Amino acid sequence: MNAEFEDLLFSLPFPAVITDSEGKIERVNQKFESLSNRSFKFLKGKPISEVLKIEELLLLIKKAFNETIEIRGFRKGEFIFHVSPLFTPSKKVGVVVLIESCSISPFEEDITLFLKGLSHEIKNPLSGIKGAAKLFKELKSYDEELAQVIVDEVERIERLLKDITRSFDFSKLSFRNENIHRIIQQVFNLFSAKVKEKGIKVRFLFDPSLPEVPVDVDKMTQAFLNVVKNAIEAVEEAEKREITVETGYAIRPSGFIFIKVTDTGRGMEEEELRKFGLPFFTTKERGSGLGAFIVKEVIKGHGGEVKVESSPGKGTSIKLLIPMKR
Numbered sequence: 001m002n003a004e005f006e007d008l009l010f011s012l013p014f015p016a017v018i019t020d021s022e023g024k025i026e027r028v029n030q031k032f033e034s035l036s037n038r039s040f041k042f043l044k045g046k047p048i049s050e051v052l053k054i055e056e057l058l059l060l061i062k063k064a065f066n067e068t069i070e071i072r073g074f075r076k077g078e079f080i081f082h083v084s085p086l087f088t089p090s091k092k093v094g095v096v097v098l099i100e101s102c103s104i105s106p107f108e109e110d111i112t113l114f115l116k117g118l119s120h121e122i123k124n125p126l127s128g129i130k131g132a133a134k135l136f137k138e139l140k141s142y143d144e145e146l147a148q149v150i151v152d153e154v155e156r157i158e159r160l161l162k163d164i165t166r167s168f169d170f171s172k173l174s175f176r177n178e179n180i181h182r183i184i185q186q187v188f189n190l191f192s193a194k195v196k197e198k199g200i201k202v203r204f205l206f207d208p209s210l211p212e213v214p215v216d217v218d219k220m221t222q223a224f225l226n227v228v229k230n231a232i233e234a235v236e237e238a239e240k241r242e243i244t245v246e247t248g249y250a251i252r253p254s255g256f257i258f259i260k261v262t263d264t265g266r267g268m269e270e271e272e273l274r275k276f277g278l279p280f281f282t283t284k285e286r287g288s289g290l291g292a293f294i295v296k297e298v299i300k301g302h303g304g305e306v307k308v309e310s311s312p313g314k315g316t317s318i319k320l321l322i323p324m325k326r
Contacts, residue, residue, distance in 0.1 A: 128190030234265025
């Protein structure tokens, strides 16, 4: 193997292997040595399918080499494999296998969690549709914006049900550049009836210079909807009913934007704060505890972070950190 191949292999950010046409290991990078817990001296010449105990890999390697095709996204357990023929300027010399780690969604492992999560996420857009319908009834006239809210949320439910397993796999997202303020405004449109009914004051402190950022729009809507819903429920019976939504550039870490939602609700005790984001932990009489859990999973899938600050009797602040680039 020439020096260029060596340099490329070792600069890759994930485990990588070069095999011959029969799947026998010819070269690996250090990340694969760590993954397999074996040295290259031990691995050389051994079939990768035996080392990883994944028989299907041999068939994929042979197919990629013989048919000169790239096979992407083969998932087995906690890993995703990409298999591609390797060429020199003059001929086909082997196969490259790239390995991505793929955390298994807890929703896939626990049917109870999955069913409760599905129920929880369907209820959220339904409440928005119900609120928009109530406003229609009060207005007694056609309102294009309210009609669009209803259409958007019905379509989101359709997408949720069309591929249920993907709807709760927050590790595989479909990214596109999007104006985060548009997502925020659309979510608040869903709650406009409740905000008005409860006399809640909402302040938006948006940084207009923020660029569009790569997000999965449906998943980010899921996350932000849960944050806003929790904030509204926190203040709807409070003496002071205010919610502030702020956006801007994060200082630490750099390269991130932030969305910060602050409410004037009852706040959380230290024990509640420590358990924030655990599935089924809730202080609400009829809550599921899944809202905060879904928020954390979605933001983690985007490569971001959720930070929470809260004081009993003073309110809660949720900050979502989202990377500006992928």
